[in-house]
Amino acid sequence: MREKVRFEDGLAYQVQFTARLLRKHFLDLAAAEGLELTPEQWVVLNKLTWRGQCTLSELVPGALADRPNVSRIVEGLVKRGLVARRADEHDGRKVRLCLTKQGQQVHDRFEALVPKARKQLMRGLTEDELVVAMRVLGRLAQNLE
DSSP: OOOOOOGGGSHHHHHHHHHHHHHHHHHHHHHHTTOOOOHHHHHHHHHHHHHOSBOHHHHSTTSSSOHHHHHHHHHHHHHTTSEEEEEOSSOTTOEEEEEOHHHHHHHHHHHTTHHHHHHHHHTTOOHHHHHHHHHHHHHHHHHHO
């Protein structure tokens, strides 16, 4: 006879529960700084900071959302004046996205909070534990793709 396992003890539940806690922590951190910012919006701002101008298609991989949702996130950021659309200088059919000055300021304000938040999150974990955790989460993601 198979041993019963409580739902809450399952790996998938723990991953989802932790993701919800991380989201809440992010939203609380942003709100405390007076920033109206979601994790998904942060990913877009951060990717544009590091990549510079890019198309929506280039933004989607790793953006925590699918193309229609990334499109909606970008639209909201454009309406708030944090992201701008520019015509591609080499291909008039393409639209490139870039941060505005205000978008860069919002990014920088939140980015300044990251080291302290990361230190708090990783408290009590060894470097080896972090490496194993990243490897396990990466394998789970691979298995689901």
